[in-house]
Amino acid sequence: MxxxxxxxxxxxxxxxxxxxxxxxxxxxxxxxxxxxxxxxxxxxxxxxxxxxxxxxxxxxxxxxxxxxxxxxxxGFINSHCHLELSHMRGVIPRHTGLVEFVQQVMGKRTVSAEERLSAMQAADQELYDTGTVAVGDICNTTDSIEVKKSSALRWHNFIEVSGFVGAVAQKRLDAIKDVAQAFLQSGSAEGVSLVPHAPYSVSEKLFQLLNEETAHQLISIHNQEAEAENELYKTKSGDFLKLYQNMGIDISAFQPTGKSSLQSWLPYFTQHQSIILVHNSFTSEDDLVFSQLPTANRKLPTVFCLCPNANLYIENKLPPIELLLKHDATIILGTDSYASNGQLNILEEIKTIQQENSFNIPTVNILQWATLNAATVFGWDDELGxxxxxxxxxxxxxxxxxxxxxxxxxxxxxxxx
Ligand SMILES: [Zn+2]
Missing domain, CATH: 2.30.40.10 (Urease, subunit C, domain 1)
Structure with missing residues (x-):
């Protein structure tokens, strides 16, 4: 032979x-x-x-x-990236905390189309060169379609919607459906799904609409990236109130639930969705147990996507990996974007996990998070992983x-x- x-x-x-x-x-x-x-x-x-x-x-x-x-x-699978933010490397300082980080991303994401395109092309090349073969990518716009059309990587595009005021929910959803349609028509993606941005940026009404739109689909959400998200849902207090004030958002209709954010929003999804929870830096053991309770409505138990370098960059706090392992959670890995990471290299996430945790996690397990686990979650395990x-x-x-x-x-x- x-x-x-x-x-x-x-x-x-x-x-x-x-x-x-x-x-x-x-x-x-x-x-x-x-x-x-x-x-x-x-x-x-x-x-x-x-x-x-x-x-x-x-x-x-x-x-x-x-x-x-x-x-x-x-090959590695990067389960959480934002290709369209590739021009933001080094733009936002480290350790600002999430609320300040979000405000700076919104204020600084606009640059020329040429700059955006060349930054995305370089990012696509870095992903390839460092061993990534497929990406779960968050999209707020159609900016990344052209790069993905000629990319050697496989892409699942999570088309992300936000809006914390219920009155704008339908309008926001209709607008983002146009973005999703553009991806579907471009032939540049193997998977396209509508997803909520984060619990602090999506109203109850918008969650309900998304639930109806995403039956049996794979979705993702930025989850418990800051303690302020839990404070918002428990007692309607904390740093996010400042964000809404600065942005002129009227949150008088929002009612705290007395529960953590995860335990407040997860029950909105009742249509057999598979849900990737991204970040989870402030997820408690109670939350973890809650997320894994068998329900008649979810297709898979929730999946935990860790982006440790982005967590260190923004909040300087790592997710509770020991707890995730204790509860046999399904773990996958992502880099997040250049806005909160110096590279889009999955091996650098693996290094951080091995170096920053005091307990030993066998290499074989972490490599599985970056390969076979993610391939299975994305339905790519016939080819990848x-x-x-x-x-x-x-x-x-x-x-x-x-x-x-x-x-x-x-x-x-x-x-x-
Ligand atoms: Zn992200």
């Missing part, structure tokens, strides 16, 4: 072609398959398009094997390891197939 010499006629003349290899063979000190880490004696065999054919012991693999120092992994035969998951080379552990010097690069 190595090479196939071919000969044939071209332009009426007999031509000898160079041998065309049918297969590509890869090995490394360690291979993360999507399920486990194999060390030392396995060879991954793909066809020329990168489709996985087999994993065999070295002695059966023949010649022409490409060796990598370190580890090979299936593992080196199972028949998939075309992309290959990432991770170098600079300590055994199988990711270190601060580890680097991820896409292996071109």
């Amino acid at each position: 190595c090479c196939c010499p071919r000969a044939g006629l071209a332009g009426g003349k007999f031509t000898i072609y160079q041998p065309i290899p049918l297969y590509r063979k890869f090995t490394a000190d360690h291979i993360f398959t999507g399920h486990q880490i194999l060390s030392g004696n396995e060879v991954l065999i793909t066809d020329q398009s990168g489709k996985v054919l087999d994993m065999v012991p070295t002695e059966l693999a023949g010649d022409g094997i490409q060796y990598f120092k370190g580890m090979l992994s299936p 593992s080196f199972d035969a028949g998939k075309r998951p992309g290959i990432v080379h991770i170098d600079g390891l300590d055994g199988v552990n990711i270190t601060k010097d580890s680097v991820a690069r896409r292996v071109t197939t």
Whole structure:
């Protein structure tokens, strides 16, 4: 199973072609398959398009094997990004807190179309080069369609709506449906769904309308990124009141529930949605248990998407990973946008998780969050997430390891197939 010499006629003349290899063979000190880490004696065999054919012991693999120092992994999935904010790298200072951050994003997101386009193209390239093969991307506008049309990545576009005043809910929904329609017509996305921005920016009425619009769909929401979000729902107090005041938003109709934000809004969704909760820095154990209670109405238990570098950037607070593990929560990873991250590189999120937590999380588990877990959540597991035969998951080379552990010097690069 190595090479196939071919000969044939071209332009009426007999031509000898160079041998065309049918297969590509890869090995490394360690291979993360999507399920486990194999060390030392396995060879991954793909066809020329990168489709996985087999994993065999070295002695059966023949010649022409490409060796990598370190580890090979299936391609990463970035489950939470905002490609259209790519021009905002370094624009907002660190540790402002969420309320100030949100105000600055709204005030500074407008730049020329050319700047936006070139920043998005560079971001798309960085995602590819650092091993990402697919993205769950938040969209407020149609800005990213052109880049996605020619991107080598797969995209699920979460078309995001906000509006904390009930009277504007239908108008906001109608406007964002036009954006969703543009994505659907462009053919640039494999998945499109309407999603709420965050509990502090979506009214009860808008949640109810979104519930009706998203039956059986995959949706996402920024969840409990700041304690102020819980204060708002529990007692109608905290920093978000300042935000509404600064923006001239009348919240007199909003009634506090006496509960955390998650326990207040999650019951609005009753149409078998699968819900990705993004951030979760201020999610309590009670919230976690509440979110996992079996209901007749949700298709899957909720999924927790962690973006630790963005959390450190804005609030300097990490999500409760130990609690999530204790309750067997489904975890996936994202980078958020350049507005709150220096890079869109999933390996940097993995590094932060390993370095900032005092308890040990096995590398195999974190790599699963970035690969097979996310592929399953997005419904891409027929192609992505593992080196199972028949998939075309992309290959990432991770170098600079300590055994199988990711270190601060580890680097991820896409292996071109
Ligand atoms: Zn975000």
